[in-house]
Amino acid sequence: MSATSSAQPVLIYDTTLRDGSQGEGVSFSLQDKLNIAIRLAEIGIEFIEGGYPLSNEKDVAFFEQIRKHDLGKSKVCAFGMTRRRSMKAEDDPGMKALVAAKTPCCTLVGKTWDFHVTEVLRATLDENLAMIGESAEFLAGHSELIYDAEHFFDGYNANPEYAIKTLEAAAASGAKWLALCDTNGGTLPERVAEVTRIAKEAMASYDVGIGIHCHNDCELAVANSLAAVDVGATQVQGTINGIGERCGNVDLIAVIANLALKKENTTVLGGRPLQQLTELSRFVYETANLQWRNNQPFVGQSAFAHKGGMHVHAINKAASTYEHIDPTLVGNERRILVSELSGRSNIEAIAGKYNVGDDKELQNKILAEVVRLENQGYQFESATASFDLLIRRVSGKFRPHFETIKYRVVAGDRDVKSQVAFAEAIIKLQVGDTLWFDAAEGHGPVNALDAGLRKALAGAYPVLSEISLIDYKVRVVDSGSGTAASIRVNIESTDGKETWGTIGVSDNIIEASWQALVDSVEYKLHRSEA
């Protein structure tokens, strides 16, 4: 639609792992961070900010471990602040931590707003310029340097000359990017455009790109980011699903989709198709253990859901009548809420992915089973092994390797000897004509069940010794009923070569966990026969 920006290359900078983790209720484990970084690289995000190595050991470990992964053209960035007031850059612990992270990029944040310099930093305006310049110079000697100008728009309002000087301090000292931050999220699009244009013109003599970093406090973060791109910003910083402090950062999902599909900018994500956006969004929600935002633009479950009879009638005549884009462009799907049935595009997608072929009857059976289970709270996005078993069951190719005769767990607060909480499981299974009975202890009831299940099957299926569990997640599906709510358990397992996810749902967490554990074992046994 807007011709001005269609040819201009725009790079995407993701800070889900750093600024996103400032969001209320967000807390990533090391493995979560690695998993997310790998997915971001797969989809073609150019910059992946991994964390703040000075702040905690988890981020230090992240930078160490992410180096072992091939992220293609994506560059990992370590984040830090300008050096302390009375310290050389090379002696500053934050600078040292950035260098030690050994990332291809560093992101340095510094103060723009004179008020912050004098009142928060307690530095003079000149001292702050020196802190920016010397920190930038030091870091630019080690990696590609992105300078984040904190509070740029508020700072520019307060003291425009000084705000531009802070950018110059960074640009003159080797920064390759100057990202203008609307840190408080209070700026309107027309002002973002105006000030970004001024900053870009002021920096025209330096070899730097301009970036934009918006927060959503006025529900304008997407509009603000697009406005900055319209006037020449070539890097957009944000987070997947807009997670982040207060009202969040800008949602990169909406930024990417708007740039590529609405602004028709063919450079976004290197020109790749966007079919992975919906899956990426849901993967990040699941990893962060956050509720999906159903009405999220482009990727929400309701984003292409039609309820009004008039709309459904029209949609049946021509999809474009009530849809601004084809939902499959972003990997989403149309839903007609009257029938609660997913569209045929879903079945075809499934058919393609799992080699179901053109058997329409089988496709319909699979779809019906997915709908039935989703209504109970199942979600197969990250439970691909359970989904594989579902297809085997529906198509008659599932052969159970054992039958559960009974399981039981006992958990309480006092082990007689250790005086700490305990958990024990007893398991009885049938394999062919043989009954296997065993018991195990664990750190909790699910750990005990897991140990007991594999112990009981060890004699019949020695191959199970290769399995270990690497993640276990619990979600209340239908909150509002307190501890009687329905509970979804996701388990991730590995045999050292492959990892797979399984799921269980029940109002009893023990039963839900047992389902997911059984699926994990059955999947491994089916795979090892293939």
Next chain:
Amino acid sequence: MSATSSAQPVLIYDTTLRDGSQGEGVSFSLQDKLNIAIRLAEIGIEFIEGGYPLSNEKDVAFFEQIRKHDLGKSKVCAFGMTRRRSMKAEDDPGMKALVAAKTPCCTLVGKTWDFHVTEVLRATLDENLAMIGESAEFLAGHSELIYDAEHFFDGYNANPEYAIKTLEAAAASGAKWLALCDTNGGTLPERVAEVTRIAKEAMASYDVGIGIHCHNDCELAVANSLAAVDVGATQVQGTINGIGERCGNVDLIAVIANLALKKENTTVLGGRPLQQLTELSRFVYETANLQWRNNQPFVGQSAFAHKGGMHVHAINKAASTYEHIDPTLVGNERRILVSELSGRSNIEAIAGKYNVGDDKELQNKILAEVVRLENQGYQFESATASFDLLIRRVSGKFRPHFETIKYRVVAGDRDVKSQVAFAEAIIKLQVGDTLWFDAAEGHGPVNALDAGLRKALAGAYPVLSEISLIDYKVRVVDSGSGTAASIRVNIESTDGKETWGTIGVSDNIIEASWQALVDSVEYKLHRSEA
């Protein structure tokens, strides 16, 4: 900030009760609709669209009953479509239903997009103009008429001359307002501004106001609405919290706050203060039985929540450093989250709130305890009751109301009679010199523990009968160790007046849940003594 619109009066048109009810999972009872309409009038919303009287009896009853209430200057609107193709306006059931609603305003929706006229309505372009004109003329004889131009922006793109003709048909027949609808939500702000300006100029010879009606499919509905106001729209249509079909309508909360506080338009809501906005937002969520959107701009629970230690440090020096507006302007409040990213600044801020005072030694002890517990996986940002108990413990003001002698749960897969998974808890507690022993069943082990705990304490503390659990969340803190990972349980409880959050962490989910349950009960008992 933007001087262009500050003197221009802008009226707010709420369609929560009609377009909002198209949202997935939204369903209002008659009483819900009356309650919401009354609240909208109290806050000064000028137009309140109540429903579509042709479509159902509930809306007919709404219009009958709302007439009995004094809504001040607010006008109730009944919504309907243009007359049927081959029928006089006065004979059309939809027209009759609108007149029968006896509202001060009617809102008539008609087709702008030529494609919709010929392919969905199966009418000629001229027939559609006659349907608009004759329907408008008929209704304008009964009430103030608002004409909603469906798909105006898409229709204008397809056939600009025809789109303008549809507006003329309504304006020439007595419509007082022409609301331009971005029905599919796919238009960008610059295009909304451009086309709205053209429409306004084309209608300059009529005595009509221009309205704007946006949907959020590109996460741009607020920006689009503001862009239309900037070029002369004087009515904004939307819903409270942006509820509505697909990605929702524009959120009027953000529109109102941006117009009044950012655009400094003193006419919004008749110039009233906005302190009721947060309460209105939550009232609508509760009435619609929808989850609050915590990161909602202006009114969300997290909208002014600060987690990063650096931010909190600055906030303590001057609130404006990380807040774009004073949260009390919209009836919201600042929250300081205790988190792994927090430092002394957060503790000082919280100490202020909990009357810890200036006792540095006590503050240090609290900080040390928070750090110790955070390293174990505790997070106090939503567990404010557990944090309150922590402060009581550290400052020597905690008095335990009971001692756990033992608890134990048994869970398994076969209840002898029902043949489904079962869970039972036994509990032994000491209160003073008395031992209380009890047992309970539940849907799962935690539900059983919860029931058993309160059953065992009912004799000693009858006040506990007021408590119920309203949410239960489980999170694996340190994933990567499978089922032996550390588990964090968050519980939210209520006594009908107050709600409070508690937390427990353990590698055993049963033990973690027990901690959170005990904290919930202890908090209630401490509060009921205060």
